[in-house]
Amino acid sequence: MIAKTLLAGVASLVAIGSVSAADLPRREAPPVFVPVPVFTWTGVYFGTHSSYTFSDNQNIRTLGNNNGTGGITNTQLNVAQGRRAQNFKAEQDGIGNIGGGLGYNYQFTPGSGFVIGAEADVTWTDIGKRRDYLGPAIAANNFIPDPSSYRNRLNYLGTVQGRLGYAFDRFLVYGTGGFAYGDVKYQADFFNTANRLAYFGRYKGMETGYVYGGGIEYAIPTDSFLNRFNFIGGLIGASAITLKAEYLRYDLGSRDVLVNNTGIGPTGSYTSRFKTEGNLIKAGFNYKFGSL
Known part of the structure; x- marks a missing residue:
């Protein structure tokens, strides 16, 4: 009789344990960690x-x-007297039309780190100005100034x-240098007192x-609203668009x-020496394609 009572008690405890276990929350597998690119x-x-x-x-x-020997015009004296400008400033400036370039970068460590690269580009500057010079009115030219004009393009x-x-992640600061070439035009016109060339x-x-x-x-993040306008980049398969x-x-x-x-x-x-040097400020954007 006692044995039956003990068995009934054990069965009751087992049933209660089963019900309690069913009420416990289920243990789920931890979420898979996906690293941010x-x-x-x-x-x-x-x-x-x-x-x-x-x-x-x-x-x-x-x-x-020429120094005037042999009856040839003394052009050296003309320069000394200022009838032709010995030194003449020919500054110029202008907004370029458009330009483009192609290059490759290599970053040693993703995220932040050093970057090296090479680039070739062309800028259609299309700048050039005519500058005029008027010599002094002296006895040598019958007090009628000698005009001159210069063009550097x-x-x-x-x-x-x-x-x-x-x-610094999506922000890049760099120095650059190398070979330059350009299509130039130099022109000098000296007129006589009758304004004839x-x-x-x-x-x-x-x-x-x-x-x-x-x-x-700066590389625009993929979730930036600016990327909504990057439909060309999407068509050509660019991985990012950058502003520069x-x-x-x-x-x-x-x-x-x-x-x-x-x-x-x-x-x-005469001999006129022209020099072409200056400063170029560029602003634009690049389409970047995935690393190689």
Whole structure:
């Protein structure tokens, strides 16, 4: 009788335990951790930009090539008297039309870290101004000033540069420098007192030199509202779009231009040395493609 009572008690306890266990919350598997992707600047990119170009030390020097012997016009004296400008400032500035470039970056550590790269770009500067000079009215020219005009033009500027910078996640600061080339046009026209062209000089062609500077670039996050306007990037499969601003100092060197007589009145010749150097400020955007 006692044994039956004990068995009934044990069965009751087991039943109660089962009911209590059913009331306990179920243990679920922990959520799978998905790491947030870390941005990297590594990859190929291409983009476009607009620009503003200005010069601050552009000077045209003119020398006379004749001293008056043999009955040839004393062009050296004309320069000394100021009838032709010995030194003439030819500053210029203007907003460029458009430009574009292609490059590659490599970031050593994703997130924040050093970035190296290379880039080639072309900027259609299309700047050029005519500057006029009026000599003094002296006895040598019958007190009628001798006019002169100069034109210095830079049609486009191309560069091939190396890059070194540091990335703070999506923010990149860098320095740059390398080879520069551009299509230039130099022109000098010297008129006589009757305002007829007496001397002229021309040069049009490619000049080469160097460029250096620096810039900043920012990669727009994928959840930014600005990416709503990035429909082109989506069509071409770009992994990111970046905004950039850059300053460059360029120097394409100097060139001597012979300013020869036209056969009307005066004889002899001059040599005018033109120099092309200045500053370029660029702003634009790049389409970046995934790391290689």
